[in-house]
Amino acid sequence: MSEVVAAVLAVAQLLLLVGLAPAVNGLIKRAKARLQGRRGPPLLQGYFDLAKLLRKDAVVSEHSSVISRATPAVYAGAIASAALIVPALWAPAPLGGWGDAIAVIGLFALARFALALAGLDTGSAFGGMGSSREVALAALAEPALALALFAVVWRTGTTDLGTTALWLVERPYETIAPSQLLALAAFLIAIIAETGRVPVDNPDTHLELTMIHEGMLLEYSGRPLGILVWATQLKQLVLFSLLFALFLPFGIARTPAELPLAALALVAKLAVMCAMMALIESSNAKLRILRVPELLGAASTLAVLALIAEVMVG
Amino acid sequence: MSVPGPLPDVVMTWRLDGLGAYFGLVILVISTATASFAIGHRHHHAGFRGSGALLGLFVVSMLGVVLAGDAFSFLIAWEAMSLASFALVLTDHRRADVRRSAWIYVVMTHAATALVVVAFLVLARATGSLSFAEWSLRAATLDPPTASLVFVLGLIGFGTKAGMIPVHVWLPRAHPVAPAPVSALMSGVMIKLGIYGLVRLTFDWLAPGPAWWGSLILMLGAASAVLGVLYALMEHDLKRLLAYHSVENIGIILMGLGTAVVARSLDAPAVVAIGLAAALFHVANHATFKALLFMGAGAIDAATGTRDLERLGGLARRMPVTAATFLVGSAAISALPPLNGFASEWLTFQGLLALGHAARDPQLALLPLLLGGALALTGALALACFVKAFGVSFLALPRSPRAAAAHEAGRPELVAMVTLAVACVALGVGAVPVLAAIGTLVPAAALSGGLSSGPLAIADGRVDLPGLAALVVALGIAALAAPRLLGPVRTRVAETWVCGVALHPVHGYTATAFAKPIRLMFRGIVRPVREVEIVHRSGTRFVASVQYRSHIAPVFERYVYRAFTDRLVAFSHVIRRAQNGSLQTYLAYLIAALVAALVIAR
Numbered sequence: 001m002s003e004v005v006a007a008v009l010a011v012a013q014l015l016l017l018v019g020l021a022p023a024v025n026g027l028i029k030r031a032k033a034r035l036q037g038r039r040g041p042p043l044l045q046g047y048f049d050l051a052k053l054l055r056k057d058a059v060v061s062e063h064s065s066v067i068s069r070a071t072p073a074v075y076a077g078a079i080a081s082a083a084l085i086v087p088a089l090w091a092p093a094p095l096g097g098w099g100d101a102i103a104v105i106g107l108f109a110l111a112r113f114a115l116a117l118a119g120l121d122t123g124s125a126f127g128g129m130g131s132s133r134e135v136a137l138a139a140l141a142e143p144a145l146a147l148a149l150f151a152v153v154w155r156t157g158t159t160d161l162g163t164t165a166l167w168l169v170e171r172p173y174e175t176i177a178p179s180q181l182l183a184l185a186a187f188l189i190a191i192i193a194e195t196g197r198v199p200v201d202n203p204d205t206h207l208e209l210t211m212i213h214e215g216m217l218l219e220y221s222g223r224p225l226g227i228l229v230w231a232t233q234l235k236q237l238v239l240f241s242l243l244f245a246l247f248l249p250f251g252i253a254r255t256p257a258e259l260p261l262a263a264l265a266l267v268a269k270l271a272v273m274c275a276m277m278a279l280i281e282s283s284n285a286k287l288r289i290l291r292v293p294e295l296l297g298a299a300s301t302l303a304v305l306a307l308i309a310e311v312m313v314g
Numbered sequence: 315m316s317v318p319g320p321l322p323d324v325v326m327t328w329r330l331d332g333l334g335a336y337f338g339l340v341i342l343v344i345s346t347a348t349a350s351f352a353i354g355h356r357h358h359h360a361g362f363r364g365s366g367a368l369l370g371l372f373v374v375s376m377l378g379v380v381l382a383g384d385a386f387s388f389l390i391a392w393e394a395m396s397l398a399s400f401a402l403v404l405t406d407h408r409r410a411d412v413r414r415s416a417w418i419y420v421v422m423t424h425a426a427t428a429l430v431v432v433a434f435l436v437l438a439r440a441t442g443s444l445s446f447a448e449w450s451l452r453a454a455t456l457d458p459p460t461a462s463l464v465f466v467l468g469l470i471g472f473g474t475k476a477g478m479i480p481v482h483v484w485l486p487r488a489h490p491v492a493p494a495p496v497s498a499l500m501s502g503v504m505i506k507l508g509i510y511g512l513v514r515l516t517f518d519w520l521a522p523g524p525a526w527w528g529s530l531i532l533m534l535g536a537a538s539a540v541l542g543v544l545y546a547l548m549e550h551d552l553k554r555l556l557a558y559h560s561v562e563n564i565g566i567i568l569m570g571l572g573t574a575v576v577a578r579s580l581d582a583p584a585v586v587a588i589g590l591a592a593a594l595f596h597v598a599n600h601a602t603f604k605a606l607l608f609m610g611a612g613a614i615d616a617a618t619g620t621r622d623l624e625r626l627g628g629l630a631r632r633m634p635v636t637a638a639t640f641l642v643g644s645a646a647i648s649a650l651p652p653l654n655g656f657a658s659e660w661l662t663f664q665g666l667l668a669l670g671h672a673a674r675d676p677q678l679a680l681l682p683l684l685l686g687g688a689l690a691l692t693g694a695l696a697l698a699c700f701v702k703a704f705g706v707s708f709l710a711l712p713r714s715p716r717a718a719a720a721h722e723a724g725r726p727e728l729v730a731m732v733t734l735a736v737a738c739v740a741l742g743v744g745a746v747p748v749l750a751a752i753g754t755l756v757p758a759a760a761l762s763g764g765l766s767s768g769p770l771a772i773a774d775g776r777v778d779l780p781g782l783a784a785l786v787v788a789l790g791i792a793a794l795a796a797p798r799l800l801g802p803v804r805t806r807v808a809e810t811w812v813c814g815v816a817l818h819p820v821h822g823y824t825a826t827a828f829a830k831p832i833r834l835m836f837r838g839i840v841r842p843v844r845e846v847e848i849v850h851r852s853g854t855r856f857v858a859s860v861q862y863r864s865h866i867a868p869v870f871e872r873y874v875y876r877a878f879t880d881r882l883v884a885f886s887h888v889i890r891r892a893q894n895g896s897l898q899t900y901l902a903y904l905i906a907a908l909v910a911a912l913v914i915a916r
Contacts, residue, residue, distance in 0.1 A: 014789075054797045061810040063711055063817060065630040065637075077790025081782060098778040098785065099651075102663050105690075106651040110786070113650055113697055120705030120823060122810040123627075128823025131705065135698035136831035139691060146690030150683050154670055159663075159775035219810060223803050227793050293835045304684065311670070311680045 010084050010094035017083045017241070021233035022046030024240070024270055031278035046233070053226030061122040061219055071118035072224045076231040078111040083234060085161065088241045089262050090253035091169075092162025100159040101149050104242065105142070108194070111235070112138055115228075119216035130215020133289060137200060137212065140296035141193040144186050147303030151183040151310050152246045161242070165249035175247065178313070182306035184247045189299035191243060193292070195236045198281040200292055240273050316383075326390075327383030327445060332755035333518075334380040337510045340598050341380070343737075344502045344605050345373045347730045351609050352495040354726035358616035361405045362493040372398040372499065379507050385434040385444040392430070392507075396423045399504060402496040403488050412491045419488035422481070426474030430511070433467035436460060437519060446518065453521040461520050465527055468515040469534075476508025478568060479538040482561045483870055486545070489560065490553035490621070494612020497553060501560045502605035506597050509567055513593070516575050517758060528576030529681060535568025536685045539692040541839070547699045547832050548840055548866045550825040552611045552621040555703055556604065559647060562692060563600040566662060567593045569689060573665040573682060574758075582672040583758075585665065588772060590759040592661035594752050599654040599741055603646040606734035610640035613723035613731070614707060618716045623703070623825035628712035632720040635728050637708045639735040644700035646738040649693045652783035654741035659693060661749075664775055695832070702828045710822035743780045826864055833866075841867040 026046040033040025060068060082104045087093040099107070112134065119131035153159050155174070156167040168175055193200045196213035205211065211218075217228055244266075245252070251265025287295060316327045330338070349369075356363045375398055378391030400423070403416045438444050440460055441452040456464070470481060477485035485505070489497045516527070542561030549555040573589030613636045614629065615621050630637040646653040666682040666689070673679040712718040722728070741748055753760030761772055810817045833842050847861040892903075 051800075055800050055803065057804045057806060059806045059808050062807050063628075063810055065709060067630070067709060073790035073794045074786070076793035077786040077788075080789040080793065081785045084785070095781070095785070097776060098781040100775040100777055102660050102775070103651060103777045103782065106649065106656050106660070107782070107786070109648065109693070109697055110645075110650045113645060113648060113701060116697075116701040117705050117709065120701070120828075121709045123710035123817055123819070123822040124810045124812050125821050125823065128705075128710075128828060131701060132823060132828045133831055135694075135701050136835060139694035139698055139832065140835065142694035143687040143691040147684070147687040150667065150670075150686050154667065154683060157671065159667065222805075223797050227797065231793070289831065290834055300687065303687070307680060307683050311683065312676045 006094060009090075013088055013094050014080060014083060017088055017237055018080070018230070018234055020270075021230065021237045022050060024237050024274060025233045027271070027274040028277050028281075031275050032281055035278055035282040050226050050230055053229065054223050056222035056226075058220075058222030058224050060224075063123045064121045064219070067114075067117050068121045068219070069224075071114045072220075072227040072231070074114040075111045076227050076234075078107045078114070079231045079235045079238065082107040083238045083241075086238055086241045087162050087165050087245050087249075087252060089259065089266055091165045091245070091249070092160070096160060096162040101153060101161055101164075101242075101246075102159055104161070104238075105145065105149075108235070109142075111231075115216050118220075122219040124219065126211070126215050126218045130212050130218070133212045134216060137193055137292055137296065140293055141190045141299070144296060144299035144303050145190040145194070147300060147307060148183040148186040148190065149246070151179050151303060151306035154307070154310055155179070161245050165245040165252055166254070168246075168249045169252060169254075172250070175249075177309075179306045179310035180247065182302050182309060184243075186299045186303035186306060187243055187247065189295060189302075191239050192277075192280065193296060194239055195277075196232075197277060199284040199287040199295065202286050240270065243273075244269055324386055324444075325384070326387040328378075328381045328387060329383040329447075330381060332757070333510070333513060336594060336752065336755045337380045337506065337597070338377055340506065340601050341373065341376050341503050344601050345376075345499065347734050348495045348498050348502075348605060348609075350726050350733075351498065351612070351730035354724040355494055355612055355616060357724070359405075359493050361407075362495075365402060365405060365493070365496075368398055368401055369495070369499075372402060372496075372504075376503060376507060380510060383446055385438060385446070388446075389427070389431065389434070392427065395504065395507070396420070396427065399492075399496070399500055403492045403500075405493050405496070406491065409491075415484075415487040415491045419484045422474055422484040426471045426481070429467045429471035429474075433464045433471060433515075436464050436467070446514070449519045453519060456521065458524070461523055462527075465515065465520060465523060468511065469531070472508045472511035472515065473534070474508070475505060475511070476564045476568075477505050477538075477561050478508075478534055478564055479541050479561060480870055480874055482538065482542070483875060485561060486554055486557040489557035489608075490551060494553075494608055494615065497557075497612070498605040498608040501557065501608055502601040505560060505564060506601060509564070509571070509593070509597055512568075512571060513590075516571070517578070517590075522578045522581070523575075525576055525579045525675075525678060528572045528574070528579055529678070530572075531568050531575055532572030532681060532685055535565045535570075535572050536688040538562065538565030538568060540565070540688050540695075543692050543695040543699060544832075544836055544840055545866075547695060547702070547829045548842070550623040552614065552623055552626075552703065552707065553608070555623075555699065556607050556611060559607075559696070559699070560600075560604060562696065563596065563604065563647070566659065566689065566692065567596045567600065569685060570594075570596060570658075570662045570665055573662070573669045576678070576682075577669055577672055580672055580674075582669075584762050585668045585672045587753070587759055587761050588661060588668050589665040590756065591749055591752055591761055592658055592665050594756060594759055595661060595745070595749060596655075596658035598748070599646070599658050599738075602734055602737045602741060603643045603655060606639060606643040606731055606738065607647065609727065609731050609734070610636055610643065613727055614720075616723065616727075617720040618714070620714070620716060623706045625714040626707040626712070626717045627710050627714075627819060627822060628708075628717060629720055630708040632718075633708075633722045636723055636731065637704075639728075639731040640708065641704055642735040642738050644704045646742070648697040648700045650697075651777075652739075652742045652779040652786070654738050654745070657742050657745035657779060659689065660777055661772075662689060664772055668772075698829075698832060702825055706823065706825045706828060711817065711819040713819045713822070713824075743783055745779055833864075841869060843867055 026043045030040040084095040085099045116131040119127035156164040201212040253262035375394035382388035406412045474481040546558035570593030577585035646655040649655040649659040666686045669682040670679045845863040851858045
């Protein structure tokens with residue numbers, strides 16, 4: 001594959017995921033509203049909100065440092081880089097050779113590091129609260145994520161995401177192996193924590209008792225806030241794509257001719273995923289923050305069981 | 315090179331091989347940067363001013379350790395290194411806590427040296443020589459129980475120097491009380507010589523042993539990594555926090571080394587190479603960022619007179635260069651791409667996975683995979699800890715007058731810190747040539763496939779750190795630039811919103827508050843103790859003052875060492891009965907001893 005083709009593919013995947021991210025978030029909101037007996041905002045509302053935020057003037061704190069100003073760029077840069085490593089519509093991903101699953105986790109950590117520092121930067125208690133909780137919960141989500149990942153890549157023999165996805169596509173029966181299902185459950189819980197959804201965090205409120213992710217964003221306004229909100233939605237979509245690549249890679253395109261079918265499969269998978277997220281969010285109450293470790297501990301336990309099933313049995 | 319020793323038949327040999335050259339290079343580079351820092355720092359630390367010669371002796375003795383070619387020379391250099399560092403820790407010897415910390419250090423390091431001496435004597439007896447070259451030639455002739463004995467003695471002896479849990483307790487005491495350049499050298503370089511000893515022991519002096527050797531190193535490494543970072547999170551003294559991170563990073567190095575040792579037992583050279591390369595690479599990486607961070611802590615101490623995070627804050631505006639270099643060091647130690655900490659931890663992950671594949675026994679395969687989860691936990695907790703360390707000291711508002719009046723460090727200090735910060739980036743982006751060089755110096759750590767250019771690729775995965783670095787920067791700029799197409803926006807400066815009152819330094823999060831969720835989540839391990847004392851105004855229910863104290867129970871000191879020292883003290887009381895101060899009794903002992911000697915030698 002020539003470098004020009006690779007560059008075109010990279011731009012195409014970036015535009016696809018960046019463009020799709022607000023719609024996916026909108027779909028979850030819409031499904032949640034339906035489940036709760038409301039009509040909910042229109043699917044395109046996410047785009048209107050972003051367009052408005054990106055046109056608005058920003059207010060920055062006089063006490064903040066260069067960290068606050070650099071964070072939107074670092075956060076968005078790291079997440080967008082991860083978006084080019086994870087296979088979404090076709091495999092291998094356009095820049096799959098630049099990084100593997102561990103690099104994706106590393107890029108997410110880089111984004112989290114920048115945002116958590118920004119939360120502390122303005123000197124208000126809300127930002128610190130958000131940062132403190134975010135890094136604590138991420139510390140528990142990370143082992144679950146890594147162990148689930150290990151359970152999958154141990155079987156495929158490589159941490160390369162494209163190869164892993166294609167390996168599973170060729171062996172559909174492997175996707176329902178016990179270890180794979182246990183790892184999927186662990187991964188799903190970790191994703192709920194990473195995307196800041198109920199029962200770990202609540203994406204819809206700024207109530208200080210509950211807020212984690214929103215707490216770190218509290219001092220942002222206008223265009224920088226727009227960039228951060230968009231990047232957060234992109235992170236959610238990248239995590240979903242990662243889950244599809246590792247557990248449900250069906251329909252992923254290997255040749256250009258398969259692209260229409262792959263697009264259809266992606267939309268179907270996203271629809272199911274959004275519906276499931278809405279269902280989880282609507283049927284659970286937000287956990288007290290000190291109960292969350294039990295949930296994430298359960299995720300790690302599931303991932304350990306997945307590894308045991310994989311190594312001992314499979 | 316051989317020189318005659320002080321005793322007949324003792325020849326002191328000094329030689330340089332690849333492994334020694336690699337560690338020697340790390341020592342020299344970090345020492346040079348530290349010397350530059352010390353030139354400026356001595357003006358801020360009265361007791362440290364006359365320590366130049368001692369610092370030189372310390373560096374020379376460390377070089378002696380990696381150059382020694384026989385047990386005798388090694389122990390001379392090893393002991394000189396311990397004593398020089400002991401004297402340097404004692405720089406502020408007028409303070410009682412410094413004397414106590416230095417005392418614990420010197421006792422533990424000598425107990426460890428005693429074990430190393432025993433290991434050496436066993437080896438010397440088995441091979442009939444003190445020369446390291448002879449030891450490696452005859453390694454295969456050692457019978458397995460003797461080899462295992464030497465391994466365990468060496469593991470505890472060298473592990474103590476490295477700061478491995480549970481023999482780490484000296485490290486978080488001795489490193490913080492020493493002057494900043496000494497802490498940088500001790501944490502950055504000296505503890506790595508414990509790792510040097512372990513690599514020599516497992517790869518040079520002993521033949522491949524049973525798999526439990528490596529598994530033991532792996533488990534001790536994982537325990538050091540997780541507990542080290544947890545204890546670091548509980549600290550609000552910046553230098554103690556950094557010292558506990560040394561325990562953590564030694565754990566990560568030991569996980570790489572353990573991978574290599576298990577793989578050596580399984581006769582899987584490709585996996586040996588990944589594990590050993592990861593361990594050796596992390597040695598250089600940790601030396602770089604830990605020396606940088608200790609220098610940053612020293613610069614903060616010089617500027618504000620305190621290392622207590624709760625009294626800092628807002629330093630990024632007052633010490634911008636220190637802040638920038640400390641940020642790079644924090645990101646590197648948190649294993650963030652594309653910095654050097656990420657490169658070696660990535661390789662450690664790959665080593666654990668590869669070991670899982672290489673092990674045919676399921677139980678042996680499961681261990682490295684599960685420890686991979688521990689490594690992920692360590693990385694995420696380290697990130698939390700350095701968000702805390704950087705955020706609480708450099709961001710928000712200053713929480714003490716001294717912090718508000720802080721000034722930037724002097725030029726020699728800044729040169730040292732900027733150099734090391736650049737090195738952190740270069741070792742990450744340039745990981746491929748560095749690993750190729752490690753492979754050239756230490757053939758066992760040569761990654762298969764030949765690393766010359768392109769991404770860092772081994773059999774099981776690949777990562778292109780220069781590519782990722784460029785990508786993050788390019789996409790970050792794009793994210794800022796793209797919205798400009800929608801037209802210009804203004805940026806207004808206003809105060810932070812805190813529900814309508816004026817922002818006060820107490821609104822910002824403190825280190826203790828920041829770590830509270832983690833303290834509560836891991837309370838079963840760290841055992842926090844909380845004391846709240848409310849004083850009422852006399853005769854009323856109005857609160858006059860609230861005292862809040864929070865600390866963690868010293869688990870290892872209380873349950874492991876206390877039990878040992880209590881027995882030791884009890885035993886010495888028994889001994890004391892024999893030593894009753896009466897001259898006649900002592901004469902009787904002498905005669906009894908003489909008679910006994912005559913009877914035995916008859």
